Amino acid sequence: MEALFPFPKPTHFSSTTNLLTPPKPTFASSTKVRMSLQENGPSVAVVGVTGAVGQEFLSVLSDRNFPYRSIKMLASKRSAGRRFTFEEKEHVIEELTPESFDGVDIALFSAGGSISREFGPIAVERGTIVVDNSSAFRMDENVPLVIPEVNPEAMDHIKLGMGKGALIANPNCSTIICLVAATPLHRRAKVLRMVVSTYQAASGAGAAAMEELELQTREVLEGRSPTCKIFNQQYAFNLFSHNASVLSNGYNEEEMKMVKETRKIWNDKDVKITATCIRVPVMRAHAESVNLQFEKPLDEDTARDILKNAPGVVVIDDRASNHFPTPLEVSNKDDVAVGRIRRDLSQDGNLGLDIFVCGDQVRKGAALNAIQIAEMLL
Amino acid sequence: MEALFPFPKPTHFSSTTNLLTPPKPTFASSTKVRMSLQENGPSVAVVGVTGAVGQEFLSVLSDRNFPYRSIKMLASKRSAGRRFTFEEKEHVIEELTPESFDGVDIALFSAGGSISREFGPIAVERGTIVVDNSSAFRMDENVPLVIPEVNPEAMDHIKLGMGKGALIANPNCSTIICLVAATPLHRRAKVLRMVVSTYQAASGAGAAAMEELELQTREVLEGRSPTCKIFNQQYAFNLFSHNASVLSNGYNEEEMKMVKETRKIWNDKDVKITATCIRVPVMRAHAESVNLQFEKPLDEDTARDILKNAPGVVVIDDRASNHFPTPLEVSNKDDVAVGRIRRDLSQDGNLGLDIFVCGDQVRKGAALNAIQIAEMLL
Numbered sequence: 200m201e202a203l204f205p206f207p208k209p210t211h212f213s214s215t216t217n218l219l220t221p222p223k224p225t226f227a228s229s230t231k232v233r234m235s236l237q238e239n240g241p242s243v244a245v246v247g248v249t250g251a252v253g254q255e256f257l258s259v260l261s262d263r264n265f266p267y268r269s270i271k272m273l274a275s276k277r278s279a280g281r282r283f284t285f286e287e288k289e290h291v292i293e294e295l296t297p298e299s300f301d302g303v304d305i306a307l308f309s310a311g312g313s314i315s316r317e318f319g320p321i322a323v324e325r326g327t328i329v330v331d332n333s334s335a336f337r338m339d340e341n342v343p344l345v346i347p348e349v350n351p352e353a354m355d356h357i358k359l360g361m362g363k364g365a366l367i368a369n370p371n372c373s374t375i376i377c378l379v380a381a382t383p384l385h386r387r388a389k390v391l392r393m394v395v396s397t398y399q400a401a402s403g404a405g406a407a408a409m410e411e412l413e414l415q416t417r418e419v420l421e422g423r424s425p426t427c428k429i430f431n432q433q434y435a436f437n438l439f440s441h442n443a444s445v446l447s448n449g450y451n452e453e454e455m456k457m458v459k460e461t462r463k464i465w466n467d468k469d470v471k472i473t474a475t476c477i478r479v480p481v482m483r484a485h486a487e488s489v490n491l492q493f494e495k496p497l498d499e500d501t502a503r504d505i506l507k508n509a510p511g512v513v514v515i516d517d518r519a520s521n522h523f524p525t526p527l528e529v530s531n532k533d534d535v536a537v538g539r540i541r542r543d544l545s546q547d548g549n550l551g552l553d554i555f556v557c558g559d560q561v562r563k564g565a566a567l568n569a570i571q572i573a574e575m576l577l
Numbered sequence: 578m579e580a581l582f583p584f585p586k587p588t589h590f591s592s593t594t595n596l597l598t599p600p601k602p603t604f605a606s607s608t609k610v611r612m613s614l615q616e617n618g619p620s621v622a623v624v625g626v627t628g629a630v631g632q633e634f635l636s637v638l639s640d641r642n643f644p645y646r647s648i649k650m651l652a653s654k655r656s657a658g659r660r661f662t663f664e665e666k667e668h669v670i671e672e673l674t675p676e677s678f679d680g681v682d683i684a685l686f687s688a689g690g691s692i693s694r695e696f697g698p699i700a701v702e703r704g705t706i707v708v709d710n711s712s713a714f715r716m717d718e719n720v721p722l723v724i725p726e727v728n729p730e731a732m733d734h735i736k737l738g739m740g741k742g743a744l745i746a747n748p749n750c751s752t753i754i755c756l757v758a759a760t761p762l763h764r765r766a767k768v769l770r771m772v773v774s775t776y777q778a779a780s781g782a783g784a785a786a787m788e789e790l791e792l793q794t795r796e797v798l799e800g801r802s803p804t805c806k807i808f809n810q811q812y813a814f815n816l817f818s819h820n821a822s823v824l825s826n827g828y829n830e831e832e833m834k835m836v837k838e839t840r841k842i843w844n845d846k847d848v849k850i851t852a853t854c855i856r857v858p859v860m861r862a863h864a865e866s867v868n869l870q871f872e873k874p875l876d877e878d879t880a881r882d883i884l885k886n887a888p889g890v891v892v893i894d895d896r897a898s899n900h901f902p903t904p905l906e907v908s909n910k911d912d913v914a915v916g917r918i919r920r921d922l923s924q925d926g927n928l929g930l931d932i933f934v935c936g937d938q939v940r941k942g943a944a945l946n947a948i949q950i951a952e953m954l955l
Contacts, residue, residue, distance in 0.1 A: 392923050396774035396866035398816055398855065412814075413798070420795060436790075436860050437905040438776055440917055440933060445896040449877065449919025449931075458922065471923035475866040475931055477776065479857050482814050488774035488853040488866075499827065518823040527815040539818055541827025544836065545770050545849035553827075553853055555818060 240266035241359060241577070244303045244327070246295060246318065247310030248272040249281075251406040251483075252332055255566035256307050257285055265570060266577070273299050274310070300325040304359055305573050308332055309565065323364030328357060328576060330367050330569045334452075337368040337460060344368045344463050346375055347571040348511040349382045353464075359576040367572055370464060371456040372564030373397050373476065377487050378464060379535040379563065380556045383509035385465065388497035392471040394490040395457060399441060399476060400526060402483035402560045404429055409482055416480070434480055441476035451476060484526035485564060486557045496549035499542045506537050511563065516540050524557035532559055533567055618644035619737060619955070622681045622705070624673060624696065625688030626650040627659075629784040629861075630710055633944035634685050635663055643948060644955070651677050652688070678703040682737055683951050686710055687943065701742030706735060706954060708745050708947045712830075715746040715838060722746045722841050724753055725949040726889040727760045731842075737954040745950055748842060749834040750942030751775050751854065755865050756842060757913040757941065758934045761887035763843065766875035770849040773835060776857045776864035777819060778904060780938045782807055787860055794858070812858055819854035829854060862904035863938045867931070874927035877920050884915050889941065894918050902935035910937055911945055 243260070247253040253274070260267065270285070272292045279294035293299060295314070300306060300322040308315050309332040316335045323329060336342040343353035345367055357365045370378070377395060384390065401412040408429045415425035415435035425433045430442055443452035450458070454474040462468055479486075507514050515524045516538040524536035535558040543551030558564055621638070625631040631652070638645065648663070650670045657672035671677060673692070678684060678700040686693050687710035694713045701707060714720040721731035723745055735743045748756075755773060762768065779790040786807045793803035793813035803811045808820055821830035828836070832852040840846055857864075885892050893902045894916040902914035913936040921929030936942055 394772045394868045394923065396853075398776065398857065416794060417798060420791070420798075431899075432903065433905055436858065437903055438857060438859060438864060439903045440899065440901040442899060445899055448922065449896065449917070450922070451899075473868060473921045473923040473929075473931055475774075475868075475917060475933060477864070477866065477933075479776065479816060480814065480859070481816060481857075486816060486855070488855065490772045490851060490853075490868075518827065521809075521818065521820060521823060521829075523818040525810065525815055525817045527811055539827070539853060543851045544826065544828070545772065545851040551851075553851055555853060555855075 240268040241304035242269045242302055243267040244271040244273055244306040246273045246306055246308040249274045249278045251402055251561055252309035252565040255561045259566045259570045261286055297321045300327045303327045307569050326362055326364045328365045330572050332369045332565050332569055336366050342366045342368050344370055345572050346378055349378050350464050369569045370460045372560045374457050374460040375564050375568050376485055376535050376558035379511045380537045383505045384502055388493035388495040390491055391494050392492040395474040396488045397476045398479045398486035400481040400483050400485055400560050438477055438479045441478050481526045483561050484529045484557055485560045486526055489554050491552045493550050498549045499540055502552055503540050512537055526557050529557045529559050618646040619682035620647045620680055621645040622649040622651055622684040624651045624684055624686040627652045627656045629780055629939055630687035630943040633939045637944045637948045639664055675699045678705045681705045685947050704740055704742045706743045708950045710747045710943050710947055714744050720744045720746050722748055723950050724756055727756050728842050747947045748838045750781055750938045752835050752838040753942050753946050754863055754913050754936035757889045758915045761883045762880055765883055766871035766873040768869055769872050770870040772868040773852040774866045775854045778859040778861050778863055778938050780861035816855055816857045819856055859904045861939050862907045862935055864904055864935045866933055869930045871928050876927045877918050880930055881918050890915055904935055907935045907937050913941055
């Protein structure tokens with residue numbers, strides 16, 4: 200197989216997933232020259248730094264040489280005082296308080312909806328621009344919901360250095376991964392309807408869920424009963440409907456996020472979407488089977504060419520060798536992989552396509568997208 | 578959770594999956610009185626008795642008290658001579674030859690397409706009725722393709738005891754599981770279009786694939802490279818597009834089976850179907866996300882009632898407790914489980930439904946369906 204992606208990225212004090220994802224270099228082995236600590240760069244805070252996405256924020260900041268002036272590591276009281284090295288400097292985790300945001304230009308939040316609802320407005324009041332990975336503000340009409348490859352214009356009015364705080368929401372992981380692939384096709388042929396079925400990894404439920412999948416798998420292989428703490432049922436060698444609450448219309452919250460967020464991001468109230476979200480025993484990258492119905496004809500070769508030239512997309516579509524996107528191949532990678540690109544036999548002419556999409560849920564589905572948003576502020 | 582299914586079933590000399598499926602009683606602990614060995618019952622042959630489906634043929638014959646007069650265990654030369662006990666009688670595996678079918682009334686084939694193509698016609702010539710689990714004859718217009726709950730009438734002309742051989746084809750596992758659930762709805766509201774995404778278990782690729790998934794998982798957890806023999810890539814904690822060959826239209830053979838077999842079984846050349854078939858790291862039951870478009874309105878409550886009363890179907894659709902079908906819960910069970918029954922928001926009025934279906938691939942997806950066909954011959 201060709202090397203489609205850059206080399207796997209380092210992580211920090213996470214130890215859970217080393218066995219289950221491609222090997223990662225330590226910092227010492229990296230030959231990259233550190234450029235990011237700049238006097239005129241923004242001061243950054245990471246809220247929820249001990250979580251799976253919080254850890255990935257650090258990896259991505261480092262990988263992309265994000266030019267911060269200073270960085271503050273924030274988490275709950277439980278983790279406060281913990282020390283670790285990031286970019287050759289020792290950091291101490293601080294407890295998140297309203298004062299944490301004094302002098303902070305950009306805060307990257309990934310500590311759950313209730314922390315965002317409580318501390319997001321506090322940070323904004325103190326002049327911080329918050330890039331929030333939770334669902335707290337996504338559907339707020341005053342908050343831009345942004346995928347940089349898709350709708351960067353939604354945050355045109357927000358600029359760093361104006362001394363004014365603001366909220367910018369990161370879409371849900373499934374929405375990001377789907378729309379990075381679907382939007383270039385939508386621009387050409389206008390999507391009228393989308394039917395999505397997801398194959399979502401443990402990482403979407405956080406680091407503890409990844410640990411539970413690993414623990415359960417060991418237990419089941421040893422003939423023992425699986426430990427069920429995060430999920431209420433066996434996850435190892437099993438799959439189940441997404442654990443988000445089910446609403447009165449029968450859709451769960453994860454599915455409705457995809458419906459509503461897509462309409463907001465595409466600024467298209469009429470686009471028709473249905474989704475079925477399923478949790479599969481995969482560690483950290485999501486897959487999605489996406490059926491598209493277009494207003495204008497779009498043949499599969501044109502679609503493939505469009506996707507090959509689309510930002511943030513890599514096409515893996517080798518029919519002869521049956522090589523298509525997999526969660527493992529996109530783990531620790533930036534790009535969303537698209538394959539199984541084919542004319543939908545169940546629709547007339549070239550008015551329908553089926554595609555299969557994989558993206559790293561922790562990276563492009565969360566941390567990378569947020570930091571791309573932060574980069575646009577610079 | 579309520580006990581929705583009968584107690585798990587025994588298997589025979591398989592040892593692979595004990596850890597990964599619910600515990601199974603040994604034969605000795607069963608209190609069932611053996612009724613099936615009947616003087617006037619048919620003589621039966623099991624072709625491919627050492628495979629995952631071959632083993633399940635024996636379980637199902639036993640569970641259902643299938644009234645055979647005698648039973649012949651057939652496999653390749655490699656397995657010939659191997660002895661094992663089935664229903665308190667010692668059996669010796671015989672090598673499959675043309676003479677194997679002399680005096681055999683019903684032969685249950687599950688030894689792959691090439692064995693079926695070679696020995697199916699030989700068996701028919703010797704007066705045997707062949708129920709074939711391979712894809713060899715499914716699309717042959719002279720061969721009925723039967724799901725007993727769906728189209729039993731297709732084999733009305735075939736009767737045991739006429740001294741005439743015949744071929745009857747068992748549909749592909751994904752088709753069976755989908756159509757057991759979709760047909761009752763199709764009868765009421767007529768399905769115009771179906772968009773299916775599958776979550777297929779290791780068992781669909783045979784016992785060796787199940788062993789490989791278990792072995793790979795142990796290896797990955799120990800930090801070793803996974804052994805890839807059956808599949809050309811890591812399966813543990815990963816998923817990939819179904820390993821069937823990809824055709825020039827971009828669909829793989831597994832997907833086209835669903836398209837073509839459904840049209841034949843429903844006797845409806847016009848029904849529109851698209852499918853995306855994905856292999857997930859689950860041991861033995863398939864799941865399918867099915868989006869339905871109807872000619873006539875069908876609301877979700879009516880659909881649920883129809884499914885509750887449908888043969889071979891159990892409804893698991895508890896929104897409040899987020900309890901829906903899972904592969905583990907249907908493993909070793911006869912019924913296809915249906916849940917996530919909801920009005921499709923992306924279609925007008927009540928003209929669309931989403932459902933999520935799980936069925937034991939080895940059982941209803943293969944062995945049970947074949948033996949139900951055999952029962953209809955009696």
